[in-house]
Amino acid sequence: MKKFTLSFLLVASAIVSAFAQFTEDKPKLVVGIIVDQMKYDYISRYWDNFGEDGFKKLVDEGYFVRNGQYNYAPTVTGPGHASVYSGTSPAYHSIVNNHFYDREKGKSVYCVDDDRYTxxxxDTKNGKKSPYRLAVTNLSDELKWASNFRSKVYTVSIKDRSAVLPAGHRADGAYWLDDKTGNWISSSFYMENLPEWIEKMNNAKKRPIDQYLKSTWELSLPADRYTASTEDSTAYESLFPGKSEPTFPYDIKKGVAADRVRAKSGRKYDIIKGTPYGNTVVTEMAINILDNEGLGQDNFTDLLGVSYSSTDYAGHAYGPQSMEVEDMYIKLDGEIATLIKSLDEKVGEGNYVIFLTADHAGAQNAGFMRDRMNFEAVNIKSKEDTKVIDAYLSEKFGEGKYVASNYSGQLYLDRNLIAEKKLDLEEVQAATAEAFMTMPQYAAAILGKDLERNEYTLGYKGLIYNGFNPRYSPDVYGVLKSHNVDYGKGGTTHFSPYRYDTHVPIMFYGWKIESGYTHAPHTITEIAPTICSFLNMNYPSGCYSDPIIIPLEDED
Ligand SMILES: [Zn+2]
Structure with a gap:
């Protein structure tokens, strides 16, 4: 009997301790890092110029998913941030583009604008934002719920949408940069007033951002170390304000003085976004949030979303082959090292987990493709293509402006006009697809109706299918041929379902994650369920992916 009791107690205590381990053994803090427009190959191309404590540490000591892909199009920032945190794509979460035509409102809308808030x-309009268009829960929401609202959730970025969409619907704070005042701001959706510590920072006499506005962007290394890039001055770059050539150094003070466009709109601090200082202010704010809000200090896992966007501004301005982009990443590598060091000090090594990915990758510059790759690539203008389509439809159905909105081939028809003219909507849609195919720059035209009726899983049809939301998506998709871009001559853009826009790094680091890597196919919608799985949590409501299987230390 005694023996029985003893063994019973042993078994019982084993169960209790296993369960205690199950519930308590989780990271105290999740740090989600999104690098705007980071192409997968930047890790290998710039490897030799990185330090030991940034990207190299994440790759060498963490788990690196080498075949991480966006599984939908359009590949742009709003949908990217929404998808990473919700584990699903625009078909489910409704953030179909940064700006898109809202048929119910009869106008183009911005993905996080919300006039109900201030x-x-x-004292500017830059904070009138909310995540109300995000039609599913995300990682941040589920974390709040799982801890009965005891987890803290904060996000920071210089772009509003990159702070708002990761933050979900119940965040304690989402902060972004006000380009008129240089202040960190938020929306009344989250809070009535900023915490005192941010007010203090904003009102300080000597703010770092004002120093940066007087600084110069110089190369981090001798110019001959930038072997992954072209020469400094090419025709494939656009010009910084006040410069006659796209060359280092970049005198920001002179740029401000020369920048009439920004001066006129009062957006003085906007210039910072396109320099490495735009990332520096984000690291500074992230560390300030860690300190002042005490993240990762108790058993209720907190979340800090950090989105670096200056990489995107540099990509747009100079293109992926430029020394500017290479230097941007060398400096970002330093920012990541600073952030990791700070997390080690404040939260403790092993107590936090980082995931790092991008919101999309990016195309090569079209001129570079023509001149240096012998590849027929063109710069298109949506407005010109809209004229061709309107003319085609007018010939067929009578004079009219049939196109309500068209950006990069995402075409919305004026359904009121079509109803007025008593035309058959599907006939007009089919004719619109024909009109796209009269233009050689397009590879294909896909009907929204076909995406409603069929399920596509392969190639660009599969990606467009995952991005298709019947309520908010276009009537017709004109798919540009590979490397044709709706963009100017200098720099580049991203939008397409091609691999150059979809292949991004996915990394996990810290906590119990064993170092390793995989070539297996993975999508960015698998990141959120992976983190939920670490935390023994429910998945976001629209999440259709499963966790990435990552080796953890005490699992054999
Ligand atoms: Zn961009």
Whole structure:
């Protein structure tokens, strides 16, 4: 009997301790890092110029998914941030583009604009934002729920949408940069007033951002170390304000003085976004949030979303082959090292987990493709293509402006006009697809109706299918041929379902994650369920992916 009791107790205590381990053994803090427009190959191309404590540490000591892909199009920032945190794509979460035509409102809308709210932290309109268009829960929401609202959730970025969409619907704070005042601001959706510590920072006499506005962007290394890039001055780059050539150094103070466009709109601090200092202010704010809000200090896992966007501004301005982009990443590598060091000090090594990915990758510059790759690539202008389509439809159905909105081939028809003219919507849609195919720059034209009726899983049809939301998506998709871009001559863009826009790094680091890598196919919608799985949590409501199987230390 005694023996029985003893063994019973042993078994019982084993169960209790296993369960305690199951519930308590989780990271105290999740740090989600999104690098705007980071192409997968930047890790290998710039490897020799990185330090030991940034990207190299994440790759060498963490788990690196080498075949990480966006599984939908359009590949742009709003949908990217929404998808990473919700584990699903625009078909489910409704953030179909940064700006898109809202048929119910009869106008183009911005993905996080919300007139019901006001700016907190400045006397400007830049804070009138909310995540109300995000039609599913995300990782941040589920974390709040799982801890009965005891987990803290904060996000920071210089772009509003890159802070708002990761933050979900119940965040304690989402902060972004006000380009008129240089303040960190938020929306009254989250809070009535900024915390005192941010007010203090915003009102300080000597703010770092004002120093940066007087600084110069110089190369981090001798110019001959930038072997992954072209020469400094090419025809494939656009010009920084006040410069006659796209060359280092970049005198920001002179840029501000020469920049009439920004001066006129009062957006003085906007210039910072396109320099490495735009990333520096984000690291500074992230560390300030860690300190002042005490993240990762108790058993209720907190979340800090950090989105670096200056990489995107540099990509757009100079293109992926430029020394500017290479230097941007060398400096970002330093920012990541600073952030990791700070996390080690404040939260403790092993107590936090980082995931790092991008919101999309990016195309090569079209001129570079023509001149240096012998590849027929063109710069298109949506407005010109809209004229061709309107003319084609007018010939067929009578004079009219049939196109309500068209950006990069995402075409919305004026359904009111079609109803007025008593035309058959599907006939007009089919004719629109024909019109796209009269233009040689397009590879294909896909009907929204076909995406409603069929399920596509392969190639660009599969990606467009995952991005298709019947309520908000276009009537017709004109798919540009590979490397044709709706963009100017200098720099580049991203939007397409091609691999150059979809292949991004996915990394996990810290906590119990064993170092390793995989070539297996993975999508960015698998990141959120992976983190949920670490935390023994429910998955976001629209999540259709499963966790990535990552080796953890005490699992054999
Ligand atoms: Zn971009």
């Amino acid at each position: 700016t907190v932290g400045a």
